[in-house]
Amino acid sequence: MTIATERQITLEDFIKLPETKPASEFINGEILQKPMPQGEHSRLQIKFCTNINQVAETPKIAYAFPELRCTFGGSTIVPDIAVFRWERIPKTESGRIANRFEIHPDWVIEILSPEQPQKKVLTKLLHCSRYGTELGWLLNPEEESVLAVFPGQKIEIYEGDDKLPILENINLELTAKEIFGWLSFGS
Amino acid sequence: MTIATERQITLEDFIKLPETKPASEFINGEILQKPMPQGEHSRLQIKFCTNINQVAETPKIAYAFPELRCTFGGSTIVPDIAVFRWERIPKTESGRIANRFEIHPDWVIEILSPEQPQKKVLTKLLHCSRYGTELGWLLNPEEESVLAVFPGQKIEIYEGDDKLPILENINLELTAKEIFGWLSFGS
Numbered sequence: 088m089t090i091a092t093e094r095q096i097t098l099e100d101f102i103k104l105p106e107t108k109p110a111s112e113f114i115n116g117e118i119l120q121k122p123m124p125q126g127e128h129s130r131l132q133i134k135f136c137t138n139i140n141q142v143a144e145t146p147k148i149a150y151a152f153p154e155l156r157c158t159f160g161g162s163t164i165v166p167d168i169a170v171f172r173w174e175r176i177p178k179t180e181s182g183r184i185a186n187r188f189e190i191h192p193d194w195v196i197e198i199l200s201p202e203q204p205q206k207k208v209l210t211k212l213l214h215c216s217r218y219g220t221e222l223g224w225l226l227n228p229e230e231e232s233v234l235a236v237f238p239g240q241k242i243e244i245y246e247g248d249d250k251l252p253i254l255e256n257i258n259l260e261l262t263a264k265e266i267f268g269w270l271s272f273g274s
Numbered sequence: 275m276t277i278a279t280e281r282q283i284t285l286e287d288f289i290k291l292p293e294t295k296p297a298s299e300f301i302n303g304e305i306l307q308k309p310m311p312q313g314e315h316s317r318l319q320i321k322f323c324t325n326i327n328q329v330a331e332t333p334k335i336a337y338a339f340p341e342l343r344c345t346f347g348g349s350t351i352v353p354d355i356a357v358f359r360w361e362r363i364p365k366t367e368s369g370r371i372a373n374r375f376e377i378h379p380d381w382v383i384e385i386l387s388p389e390q391p392q393k394k395v396l397t398k399l400l401h402c403s404r405y406g407t408e409l410g411w412l413l414n415p416e417e418e419s420v421l422a423v424f425p426g427q428k429i430e431i432y433e434g435d436d437k438l439p440i441l442e443n444i445n446l447e448l449t450a451k452e453i454f455g456w457l458s459f460g461s
Contacts, residue, residue: 205392206419206431213431232393240428244393244400 098161110154110165114211121165122200127228127270128167131198134269135168142258147173149193149257157188160218164211170194170254191215194222194254201229212236222254231267285348297341297352301398308352309387314415314457315354318385321456322355329445334360336380336444344375347405351398357381357441378405381441385413399423409441418454 101113109121124132132153139151151170156163169192177185195215197208205225212223216236223236233245235252245251246263253259288300296308311319319340326338338357343350356379364372382402384395392412399410403423410423420432422439432438433450440446 204417204419206414206417206421206433209421209429210431213429227393230391230393232391234393234396236429239426240430242396242400242423242427242429244397246393 098158098163102158102163110156112162112164112211114162114164114214119207122203125200128198128200130270131226131228131266132167134266135196138259138261139168139170139257143170143173149173149254150176155188157190157192159189159191160214162214164214166192166195166211166215167198168196170196170257172254191218191220193220194224195220196224196226198226199228209234213240216240222252224251226266228267228270231263233263233266285345285350289345289350297343299349299351299398301349301351301401306394309390312387315385315387317457318413318415318453319354321453322383325446325448326355326357326444330357330360336360336441337363342375344377344379346376346378347401349401351401353379353382353398353402354385355383357383357444359441378402378407380407381409381411382407383411383413386415388416396421400427403427409439411438413453415454415457418450420450420453 095116096118098113101118107120109123111118111120136151136153139149143149149170149172151168153168154165155169156165157169172193175190175193177188177190179185192215195212197212199205199208208225212225213236215223216238217240221238225234227234231246233251235243235245237243237252248262248264251261251263253261282303283305285300288305294307296310298305298307323338323340326336330336330338336357336359338355340355341352342356343352344356359380362377362380364375364377366372379402382399384399386392386395395412399412400423402410403425404427408425412421414421418433420438422430422432424430424439435449435451438448438450438453440448
């Protein structure tokens with residue numbers, strides 16, 4: 088997952104490189120390519136975005152974006168899901184959504200892929216927390232657990248019927264069980 | 275790793291059960307048996323205890339115990355390594371070490387075993403943090419990372435040459451690299 092870089096590159100250098108697929112991130116001076124998304128990842132990503140936007144878009148509270156590059160605090164990351172409060176969504180002068188997001192998300196959701204080192208994803212969530220992200224989630228589909236990161240890098244673990252913490256003012260109630268239940272397709 | 279328990283058992287019930295090998299723990303109402311320790315686990319466990327006790331025993335600062343049952347906060351756990359500040363080590367009236375430790379350790383070190391769910395070990399470390407443990411370490415030999423838990427359940431990730439946080443007043447300096455270097459035996 089780590090691309091060996093002999094020479095130290097800067098954020099400015101990194102930003103100029105062509106985008107890769109899956110996206111590459113630049114965190115703490117290190118370039119990391121995201122794992123190739125698979126079934127579970129894809130399903131959870133779209134389910135979350137849909138669920139959040141269903142309750143948060145019309146009342147203009149927040150919006151959830153999949154795979155959006157966010158550059159802040161000397162790093163550039165592409166969270167699986169980045170949720171921004173409505174008034175913080177960067178816009179052009181004509182009021183259209185900006186292409187470059189140079190601010191921290193308010194809520195970041197990461198889905199652990201098989202074989203992906205947990206420390207890399209946690210490092211990303213802690214970077215967000217340090218720069219103002221109010222809530223981080225690390226979903227572990229294998230363990231069916233959610234690790235939440237709160238301000239001050241405080242963490243909690245949720246599983247089963249535990250009610251998950253949601254970004255304030257978003258009218259959503261979810262348990263760990265419900266989320267991982269999305270992975271089962273009834274016949 | 276989880277032993278299915280249909281009926282709810284209490285801490286009092288659990289304590290009366292015979293000890294198992296590996297030890298069983300009772301956390302948040304759930305009985306969990308520790309994984310069978312293997313090479314890496316065994317090596318790290320003894321290395322840590324030796325290193326800590328070498329600097330902390332003679333000046334009566336602290337003592338590191340492997341596999342010691344600690345019962346507090348409605349749970350009973352057996353950390354891989356439990357470090358107690360000298361003055362907090364429970365003693366009998368005659369000044370001998372007590373057999374039952376009914377207090378939280380000051381520093382808890384857990385070594386993740388292959389296949390062991392990280393959430394279970396983190397839940398244990400967070401339980402300790404909530405009840406007063408100053409420092410928790412979760413060593414991940416596969417990822418060569420250390421997740422540290424500070425008061426208020428605040429976490430940080432350490433790897434490579436990062437200097438690891440040590441329980442205050444213990445005169446020890448260690449990096450993640452040094453610790454996982456202990457796993458290599460020179461020929």
